[in-house]
Every structure is written in structure tokens, then in C-alpha cells.
Amino acid sequence: MTAHRAAVHAARTTRPHAAAKPVRWAADTVATMREGARLRLDYSTQSLWRVDRMIEELRREQPPYAAVESVLRGFGAYAGEVIVRRAGGAAEWLEAGGGHWVRTADGRLWDPVDEARRCFAGHGSLRLLCRDATTV
Numbered sequence: 017m018t019a020h021r022a023a024v025h026a027a028r029t030t031r032p033h034a035a036a037k038p039v040r041w042a043a044d045t046v047a048t049m050r051e052g053a054r055l056r057l058d059y060s061t062q063s064l065w066r067v068d069r070m071i072e073e074l075r076r077e078q079p080p081y082a083a084v085e086s087v088l089r090g091f092g093a094y095a096g097e098v099i100v101r102r103a104g105g106a107a108e109w110l111e112a113g114g115g116h117w118v119r120t121a122d123g124r125l126w127d128p129v130d131e132a133r134r135c136f137a138g139h140g141s142l143r144l145l146c147r148d149a150t151t152v
Contacts, residue, residue: 034111035100038093038129045090057094059101061150064143067091071135071142081136088136092129095142099126099149107149120149 049055055070057063071091074084096118100107106121118126126149134140 034116035109037111038096038109038116041090041093042097045087045094048090059094059098061098061102061143061146064095064098064146067094068135068141068143071132075136075138084136088132089129091135091142092127092132095131095146096126096128099128099146102146102150118149124149 046057046059049057049070053070055066057066071088074087093116096109096116099118099120100109103120107118110117110119110125115127116129118128120126126145128142128145131140131142131145135142
């Protein structure tokens, strides 16, 4: 079983249904960055520095938003997975209004996919979102 399939299988068997899509998007992003950009993502908070820099590089190239929309969704899902894993079971994915959110133990809701879009626009940081979401 590949790492991608294992992640999707784990999401389906041990997590709420709402986690299946973001977990798959995150796993796809990890695989794509490893193979295409030679960027190793390990679900650590430190790896979000690299993701923020990658989004910054994309922004500098000025591609049309439609060309990077799925990439940004993947980066956002990856950041959400970092939050969920760092929280050690105290955070979970929720699906509402067509979007995917992370709810932390204190009841706050976080939208890492939207934060990735904000990063692309020059107004956000996935690293800082993770810091804020995991700081008690």
C-alpha cells in the first residue's frame, strides 16, 4: 500500500468522514512536492516555513489564480493536517458550507485552505496559523 493510500485509508477508518478529503489533499501535496519540487514535507510545524516560501514563490510568478487553486487547496489541507496531528487528537476536521475547517479543543474554527489563498494574495501565513491554532 502506498503512503497516499495508507493516509486515505487511515482517514476513513480512524477519523470522521469530514477528514477524508483534506487528508487526501494533504497526502497528494506531500507526494507532489517530494517528486516534482524535491521538497520534503513531514507534517512538522517547521515544514510550514517551506510551504509559506513555496506559496510566496508562486505569487512572484504571478500565475492566474485558476492555475494554482488546487495547489493552494493542497497546501491549506497540509497545514490543517499539521494542526490536527500536532494537537494529538484534540483537533478535528469539520465540513460545513462546502468548506473544510479544523476545530481545536478550545472550540475555535480555523480555515487553513482559505489561509493558503490569503498567503497567495500576500496577506497570510500557514506557519502563523498553525502557531495560533496550537497555542493554548
